[in-house]
Amino acid sequence: MNMMAVSLTAPMNAPLSGRAIHTATPVPAGRLPSVTLRAQLLWLARVRVLWLLAGFAGIALVALLRIASLGFAGTAPQRTSLEEALLPPRGEITDRNGAPLARAFPAYSLWFEPSAMGDSGSPLVHAPQEVARQLKAIFPDIDEARMAKRLASGKAGYLRRRILPEEANKVFALGEVALEIPRETDRYYPQGSLAAHVLGYVVEDKGGETGMEQVLDARLKNAELRTQPVALSIDVRVQGALEDELRRGMLATNAIGAAGIVLDVDTGEVMAMASLPDFDPNVAGASGPVNVFNRATNGVFEMGSTFKPLTVAAAIDAGVVRDLSKRWDASPVSVGKRSIKDSHNMGASLNVPEALIHSSNTVTARVGDALGATKLRQTMVDLGMDRRPIIELPARGRPIWQAGPWSRVTNMTVAFGHGLAVTPLHLASAYAAMVNGGTWRPATLMKLAPADVPRGHRVFKESTSSRMRQMLRMISLYGTGRSADAPGYRVGGKTGSAEKAGVGGYNKTKVVSSFAAAFPMDAPRYVVVVLLDEPKGTLASSFQRTAAFTSAPIVGKLVPRIGPMLGVQPDDTRDVDISDLRYLVDKGGK
């Protein structure tokens, strides 16, 4: 710039100095001061321009420094990527077909923020009473006077924890800046109380409680894994049908509780699991849980007669029962101080299929006795009856298991399902092993890929399993399980009614009625276990408390509902072949 100024002034000086020479002839000395003055003035002007430039440069430098400092130190505008913005704060849980069971759900709340107006005046545009009146019009359940006082107090806080989107719009339309509608994320269960015991619930700022919410807590919170939903083994349609029928059965018999399990016999996947009464996981986290006791995995019950097929299977497997037409003494057995009797007289002697069909305590006890305590105990251990059930849930009941070697009395009582209390899940897994060809597998609530199905271990022989299929089918054709025989579905199963053990022996009026079944019996796919806790004799159950009138009809109504969903078609032309055993029970009368 300086150089330019110099070069610009140079040609201007040339004519000036020329003129000075030309006119300087008369008075050469008098002109010189004005020339120097001009040069001085020019110099002054140049310096001023330079100062001005320096000033501009300084300002520009300060501005640049400010921009740079802002760029380095200032807060950058929030820019979240697509994935980050859509990442749920807690992973989704779905059923085996992808139907959501628990998900993060955007919700609105109503927050009062007195400082929102940003001045020292009133936080509200209208009077607090007026705003309270308007809020009352939107939320009819609020106390108007209390709300007015709350707004007048000027303290920040929630006015309402959860509001609906349309309510949020109405609040927004009031035009009050201090009424904020922050968006929060809730754990939401679209199916309500369905599968509540399987899912559990979430306590805010704490995490999952009971159920799979607790089991999968780390997985659901993990930022890398929570984009992918976790698929449970539950089928929501089957679960819905199970709970519906179970609830109806429970209410019809006035029972205090009920449990139900549908289990895949070949994989151990739990298709549905219900425990009633249940709770709503949507509110359990905030209001504190009630009815969290899971009867299906945590409640231990003496199952009664549903154990009889297991005893018979163990006896057939050990070669103790070879000839099914052999007649066993059916008179009362006295063992030590106890006497084992039947509920009613069934004749002097019975063969094994008849004993199962009529549910004879005496014959099963004698079969157990012939088998011996060691072998029956070993079978029960192999079926996992001596430890908590194997499933992911944290609530697993410890069976009431006689420690040490069993006495003869214990052996004979366990043979017909007493003296050993297990959970319904134990029973379902044992039945699955009995009908699937003899392999016991642990139950699971996670959806399994075919390659992940556990190998399990063998408890019964293949031949024993096929015999048991025949006999279970015969119980529902000729015996106590007739009300469970859904036409076309080839249901086979055993009833069980056990008196509840209380203080000072068994309680005559309180029973646990259960039904353990499998279908279709010609190629078993699913085991269904239904249990009613303390059913009463009502009109619906023909004033009976036994399983044939209380829990078996539930299975009879449930199986046709879930069969087609689970890929089991009803077929009147197919059934398990029982022609070699029919003559033992069917005397041609029917």
Next chain:
Amino acid sequence: MMNSSQARSLGWAAVLAICLAVVTVLSFKVHAVKSEVLLAERQLISLEREKLLLETEFETRASQRQLAEWNQVEFGYDAPRAGQFLDGERQLASLGEVRGPDAPNPIRLARADIGETAAGEAESDAAMRSPVSGAKVTLASAGTEKGAGAVFTQAFGDFLIEASPIRPAKAETPRVAKALAAKGLGE
């Protein structure tokens, strides 16, 4: 007159200026596209959230329990029975079996009575009649020479005009126009 080196440097300067201008324009364009992408992303996020909201609402309203209650109160559907299933193509094919040589005639139900049809009209050509006026209605068919619009007007014009509260004068078919004219004369 500029010499060649001056011309060259002027040319370079011009090229530089053009490049600078192009870079500036391009960077503006890039920023514009970037902000468009950002906006689109935001829109995607809000749409995804809305989808989640609607899907969840649907799941809630159609929850298993609600469906069971509706079925019990309103629909009363039962579980399907064995007779309602087909066991593969073979069973399906067996339903459409060809009639044997000496099989009896199949029983036919719900046969239409065509005895009163006018003698001149073949069974297939029986005209459809308007349920309101009883006038014959001709629907568009492959054999019709007129345009579809004309056929439609002929078939449903009267019908629509009678039903409509608005009666524009031009939409009348000749028959109705005549009737209206007659009415107008009488009054």
